[in-house]
Structure formats: structure tokens, C-alpha cells
Amino acid sequence: MKKYRVLFVTPLPPPVHGSSIVSEFIKNSKLIKDEMDCQYVNLSTSRSVGEIGKFHIAKLFRFVMSYLVVLWKLLTQRYDLVYLAITVGGVGFLKDCPFVLMAKLFCKKVVVHHHNKGMSKYVDKMPYKVLYRLVYNKVKVILLSWNLFDDISTIVNKDDILICPNGLPPIVGNVSKKEDKKVPNILFLSNLIESKGVFVLLDACRIMMRENLKFSVTFVGGESKMINRDVLENAMKDRGLTSGCGVEMEYVGPKYGKDKEYYWNNADIFVLPTCFECFPLVVIEAMQHKLPIVSTDEGGIVDIVDNWNEEKLCGTGFLVHSQVLRENCCNESLGELTSEKEFEKTCAFNEIRGKETAEALSRLVKDEQLRKKMGQAGYQKYLEQLTLDKFEYNMLCCLKSALDD
16 A cells, blocks of 8 residues: 655654654654654754753754755655644744745645644734745644634634644553642642743632642742742742741752652642643643643633533533733733833732632642542543544544645
8 A cells, every 4th residue: 555755844852842742752653654654854953941942053053954954855755745843923933934835835735733822913913924824825734622723713714724632642550549648739740931820820829828728839840031940939938938838839840751750649639820822731641640630721721621510510620711811921921022020020929810720729629529530530531532542543634634635
């Protein structure tokens, strides 16, 4: 049987982030390799999370080389399809769009995979207004969820959309049984980025502390350009979240492999009060570990987490309204520049911002049986809908649909 030849132009680890992890899954998929002849060009110019957003000569060299490699491959080899994982806005889009235009210049079928969003913010601005029309004309687009379509609906036709939710491989070994603890542990596992809800969680903790609730919070993740350990610890102090306050707060930095697994297995609740998201893999990880989830109705999260239904007494977590959080965060978190004064303001305690998250967390801190019920329901949903096997099958179907168009 003839194998279709596909050129994948996509970021690969390192650094480790959602898009590169998913690309690695595709590259290693036996199901896809058995049916397609796949070649890869790595779009990653950074080699660590700390390099992202910073200028280095080495990054510029990798950037130029990726263009030359793609051009050479298109000149010398025949491809039935070109798959590209590109950024949808900002400088990232301007960097990535020439790859799409090159593929179209060589009359190749193109499918674009979106791991991010934000097109609606740029669609009326130059040069994006012109480039979007050129890039997305007669191109198939893979989205992680139909809930992300509104962001691109003015540029891409609904008929050109393919849906492929993310999925994760099973955890090696059994999920450790959580020890009964007097103080439930709340886990925040993400890089320290404001849009991920770092300050929202701290606001919620201060509100919960006033209720004399006993709990602990662990922050796991890398520092960002705007939020490092000092900024985080100062924000804790400003809210009275210090030793002796009755609430244990700990930042342990980035963790991987077995080290990260330790924190998953010691958590009772997972929280990600994000205001800018697509389809976070970390939420699926929480479901794998049978944790109840407190997150937001942002992007594709509503497809992952079943919001608790009071009438039916079912659900996998609580979803707070992301619009309230978005209205109370600084522009930097949404990819725009911000002044130091604006950032200082957003670091400060904001009761409106933290109230809904605090209510959801308080309920779970108080109710161990509810935690277990939600955690088990989430684990079951993972097994039924969000495994790596299902992702690979859906991705293969998307690639075939793009080829058949």
C-alpha cells in the first residue's frame, strides 16, 4: 500500500511545552508511521524555557537554518501534505507564516495545527490583516476544540476545521493511593505566568485563610520573565500568607519525571485559574491522578472538565468564569507589553479576582468525599476520551481528511 509522504514543520523538545510535547507524540506514533512516510523539521529555536522570548545569536542561526532546510526539502523532495504547527498572532506568526507561504508556493496541500489562540486580537491590524488571508486561504486547520473556533471564525471557514483533542499516555505504574491527611494539599503546576492564575490563587488563599480553613499550597513550575521566586514570595507576604498564618505555602521550582510525580501523588486538589488557554495537558494529567480540578471556562478546558452539576451531583471539577479574571489581569499576561506600574497593581490583592476560585477551593478543602468523587469521575473520563491512543487515531483521521480534500 502506498504511503503518503508528509513533511511536519513543528517545534520539538527541548524546551518542553504543550506544542512540543504533542509534536513528539506525533513523531513517535507507530499508528501514524505505519500509514505515512513522515519527515520532520524542528521549529524550536530555544533550547530551554528560560530562552523563550530572549534574543540569542544561536537562536537566530537556528531560525534561519529552519527556513533553508524547509526550502531545500520542498525543492528536492515530493510531499503530499505539509503539516505546520504555527503561532496564530504576534511576532510568532510573522516568523511562522513564511513556512506556510513556501508550501503553498510549491502547490502543496497544507494543514495547520493550532496549539494557541489570539488571532481575533490581530485580525484588523496590519500586516496581519493581509497575511491571514494569504496564509489561511485553502488551508485545513486543526483545532483542539470547537470552543476555539470563534477566535479564527472571521478568517477560516467552518468547513475547513478539523478537531483533534490532546491526549496523554498512561502513567507508568499505578496511581499512588493518597494518604489521609488532616490538611489537604492544593497543587498549582505550571510556569509562573500571570495568565495561568498565579495571583488569582494567592488572592483565593487569602480569602480562604480568613475562613480559618486549614490547607497547604504547592507551586511547581519554572520562573518567567515577570514572575520569579522573589516576586511570588513577596506577593505571598503582601497577602499575609507567611509562616504562622495557618496556611502552608511552598514554591519548589520546575520538576520533571519522578520528581514531578511525587508532587502529583501528594496533591488532593489541582488548581489552574487561567484566563488565557487552549487545551492544557496539565489538566489531563490531573485527571490521570484522580484529582478534582478547579479551573476556568477558558478555551477547550470546558471540553476536558465537566463542571459540577448540583442537580445531578456529578462532575469532575469546578469551572470559574475566566472573563472576570481577564478583566483583572495586566496586558502582559495576554502577550502584550505592560508598564512596571501596571504589573505592580496586578500583583496586589484583588478580592473580586479571587472570590470565585476561593469558593470552589473552600468547598473541596472541606469535603473529602466530594474530592474523591470528582477525582474518580475525571479519571474515568480520561480513560474514555483523552488517552494518547485516541489522540493518535484522531490525528491520523485529520491528516487523511487534509489529504483527501
